[in-house]
Amino acid sequence: MWDRIEPLMPADPVRGRRWADHRRTLEAIAWKYRTCSPWRDLPEELGPFQTAHKRLIRWALDGTWERILAAVLAVADADDDVGWTVSVDSTVCRAHQHSADARRRGRPRFEPEDHALGRSRGGLSTKVHLASDSQARPLSIHITAGQTGDAPAFEGIRVPRRGLGRPRTRPAIVLADRPYSSRAIRGHLRRRGVRSVIPQPADQSGHRLRRGRAGGRPPGFNAETYKERNAVERCIARLKQRGGLAMRTDKLAVAYRAALHLAAILIWARR
Known part of the structure; x- marks a missing residue:
C-alpha cells in the first residue's frame, strides 16, 4: 500500500524545516481513526500527536487529500x-459531545458555517453522502449536517485520467434508493445519457396516476439491477469499521472529511 501512496505525497518544502516522516504520520492518523482514540493517546512510536493533527488539517485545507x-x-x-x-x-454518524463546541473556536478557511453538524431528535449528527463503484469502493465523499435530505446533496463523480483526456464523469448506471427519486435527478441523468435505476415512492406513483395521461409513463425500473445497490451499503460498512468515522469526534468538518478521504485512499490502495 505504501508503495502506491508514497509517490503521491507532497515534497519537502524548499525553505524551512523538512516534513516529518510521511509514512509514520499517515499511520498515526489511521491509528487514531481506527481506534477512535483521543489525539493525546497516540502511541509514542507514532510520533507527537500535534504533528499528526496539524498535518491532517493542513493537508485538508490545501486539498492534498483530495x-x-x-x-x-x-x-x-x-x-x-x-x-x-x-x-x-x-449514512448518519452520531457526533460526540467533544465535537459540539466548534462554533466558539472560529471558522477557518473552507469550513462550513454549521461545521456539518445538525441537531435532531437523536442529538447532534453528521450525514456522509457518498458514491461507490460496483466493488464497494468510494468514488466521491462529502458531508452535510445530519438533518440534510439526500436528494439536495446529490452530486456527480469525477475520476481523472492518467495523461491526456477529460475526467470521467458519466457512469454506466446509477443506482439509488427512493429518497433520490426526483424529476431533477432523473432529468439530469437522462440529459447526460446515464441510465438510472431508482424506485419511485408510493406518493409519487399515486400522484402520477391521479393525473391520468398528464402524469406520463412510470419511470423504468429493473429489480435485478437494483440488487447491485448493496455495493454502497458495503462501502459504508467498510468506512464505519473505523470507530473515528462511525462516530464523529472532530470539531471541524474539514478534519472529519479529510479522515474520510484518507480511509478512501487506503481502501483503493489495498486493491
Whole structure:
C-alpha cells in the first residue's frame, strides 16, 4: 500500500524545516481513526500527536487529500479496475459531545458555517453522502449536517485520467434508493445519457396516476439491477469499521472529511 501512496505525497518544502516522516504520520492518523482514540493517546512510536493533527488539517485545507484520492482513482481507472455501476447513498454518524463546541473556536478557511453538524431528535449528527463503484469502493465523499435530505446533496463523480483526456464523469448506471427519486435527478441523468435505476415512492406513483395521461409513463425500473445497490451499503460498512468515522469526534468538518478521504485512499490502495 505504501508503495502506491508514497509517490503521491507532497515534497519537502524548499525553505524551512523538512516534513516529518510521511509514512509514520499517515499511520498515526489511521491509528487514531481506527481506534477512535483521543489525539493525546497516540502511541509514542507514532510520533507527537500535534504533528499528526496539524498535518491532517493542513493537508485538508490545501486539498492534498483530495489530490491523492484523485491520483489513486486515476491509476485504478488506467488499470480498468473501476466498476462503473455506481451506487449512491448516505449514512448518519452520531457526533460526540467533544465535537459540539466548534462554533466558539472560529471558522477557518473552507469550513462550513454549521461545521456539518445538525441537531435532531437523536442529538447532534453528521450525514456522509457518498458514491461507490460496483466493488464497494468510494468514488466521491462529502458531508452535510445530519438533518440534510439526500436528494439536495446529490452530486456527480469525477475520476481523472492518467495523461491526456477529460475526467470521467458519466457512469454506466446509477443506482439509488427512493429518497433520490426526483424529476431533477432523473432529468439530469437522462440529459447526460446515464441510465438510472431508482424506485419511485408510493406518493409519487399515486400522484402520477391521479393525473391520468398528464402524469406520463412510470419511470423504468429493473429489480435485478437494483440488487447491485448493496455495493454502497458495503462501502459504508467498510468506512464505519473505523470507530473515528462511525462516530464523529472532530470539531471541524474539514478534519472529519479529510479522515474520510484518507480511509478512501487506503481502501483503493489495498486493491
